[in-house]
Amino acid sequence: MSEAPKFLRPVTAPGADVGHAVHFGPDRPLALDCGRSLSHFTIAYMTYGALNADKSNAVLICHALTGDQFVASDNPVTGKPGWWTIMVGPGKPIDTDRFFVICANVVGGCMGSTGPAENDPATGDPYGLSFPLVTVRDMVRAQAMLVEQLGIAKLLAVVGGSMGGMQALQWAASYPGRVRGVMPIACAARHSAQNIAFHEVGRQAIMADPDWQGGEYQLRGTTPSKGLAVARMAAHITYLSEAALQRKFGRTLQNREALSFKFAPDFQIESYLHHQGASFVDRFDANSYLYITRAMDYFDLAADHDGHLAAAFGANAPRFCIISFTSDWLFPTAESKSIAHALNAVAANVSFVEIKTDKGHDAFLLDEPEMFGTVRGFLNALAGA
């Protein structure tokens, strides 16, 4: 660890390993889109592989809503493998034998980077809802400071799925001269009305839990587990597809021969959802969930440029490789196509791949050989260029 992180962790045990962490003080405040700034903040991150001599092989991976920096190594909270070990590692599509991979926990998160669960240095108490709202652009601004701190003038690539893809897009818009290629996967340039709606349901479920305590649950020694579990269950459905749910679960009963005529879970899909909810609350902070969903809702790259998405990308835009999945109804292919069209309008170098799968949005985390080939090929092309 570069510096000892100074924060109270509500999920992991105190002093738990969050990988590396860099702390920025009042000399380097993080200016936020909301107008406020953080004059003390920590970014927790992991790296894999080695930075080469001319510092030209760095790949930044951006995580999704509930992800973290443990992209390719065991997660210290869950004890489970990293969330993208299928993609990142020695010999994998993002090959850590060749590339120096960086993955940072987003600002607003709960895995070591400064977020609402951390103590506010001004009061000594957890921020809770006094933490400023952060945006995807703020997350990327903090990542840029981290990358600079690591002495890397230009990233080879920024890669991410879902909210990670939003960050990749934002990198291209905010720091086009500091990245050679970006790879937004299963994402959009703006969050849709339906996606905002699902997020708001999740937030309302959390806030409806009396143990949320107006966001001050840490001070009061409670945890809004029930509300957070409901939020996770609702969201989880949107990460899959109807076809995948039917294929995996259908109407199969859970450990029983016949319907129980009770409200306990009869169907496997119900038990599966319960498990998703229960395991999530053990590893995630409820206020972080509010903040990060809000950041996604606020994401609208065109709005930052008078409604013209093309204007977000200039003549010096990095190379783009965009991936979508046919059964992803959270971020349908049409969203990726509109990004490609905007990039075409500024004559950017862009390739777009739609992958046929029934696995829904979460396909980006799963075994999709065409995605692996595309990612590998794009990085090879960037490295060879």
Place this chain on the structure above:
Amino acid sequence: MSEAPKFLRPVTAPGADVGHAVHFGPDRPLALDCGRSLSHFTIAYMTYGALNADKSNAVLICHALTGDQFVASDNPVTGKPGWWTIMVGPGKPIDTDRFFVICANVVGGCMGSTGPAENDPATGDPYGLSFPLVTVRDMVRAQAMLVEQLGIAKLLAVVGGSMGGMQALQWAASYPGRVRGVMPIACAARHSAQNIAFHEVGRQAIMADPDWQGGEYQLRGTTPSKGLAVARMAAHITYLSEAALQRKFGRTLQNREALSFKFAPDFQIESYLHHQGASFVDRFDANSYLYITRAMDYFDLAADHDGHLAAAFGANAPRFCIISFTSDWLFPTAESKSIAHALNAVAANVSFVEIKTDKGHDAFLLDEPEMFGTVRGFLNALAGA
């Protein structure tokens, strides 16, 4: 009112007008699929138009999950027009100048028919979770008793959308000799894994509300409004389509010029959802919501016939007219097609219409001229046959 209903109403004021009601006593118990029976139960219903001399013009309309018997007249709880006045009335597609329309509140409901909010005659207290689980077949069994009580040997038609369509299908399976034609709209012969999942999220939201009190909230003087509102908000998203939400709301802000950087509703879609949640809890009982969603989850017409949907419909099947909507992702067209295929396998008289619309599942409640023409034509054909 035929007989004074004997129950405690948690939503409407005591003695509120629930239309007509018929009470069945121990001499005519309702045998339920769960193995229990109700030896006292009430079915509240409305009628519109006049029964003709040979009693051949009766059309039974079955309501959806949160519907009720007020299909074509003002709802006494909300004061709003009936839920299908666009379809039912003088000169409308289901023309009350020609047809005698019956619409009954389902058993398990909360608008006058016996359900979990009613007092258990055995204890004098509200049933709560001691009310037996009911199925769509049970709902239809009670309707058949009502129709018999009204002296109608054979219905001209049974029409319904969503869960109402499930009931129409069940009528064809349970009482093929007692109905000339059935019209299932925007439904399926079995509830999908994804639909069960969304229902379970809603139930968990209700049960997570401490005011639910293990289902005994009436006795304890509380109302699980927050949980029920979350359940409704989540469900409401599934009734629409992404395209309709984008068209109606997009990312338009609610009464503000710029993002607030707070958690209060910034977007119109959020305010709209809040309104849907808040208005629902004023008119619906939380336990009824649990019971009726469970009835839909349990619906699987093929399972009642060793997995063969075709076997649910015999040689004497009524005529079918099935309607689906292109943008309905809750009950996609493929579900309706599989019903049509099963009916073809038994050489039943079936027509199937898929209507192009971006309005999603709720299209069946909205202004869809092709649906109106189809309904009118089918009833005319039945009446002329």
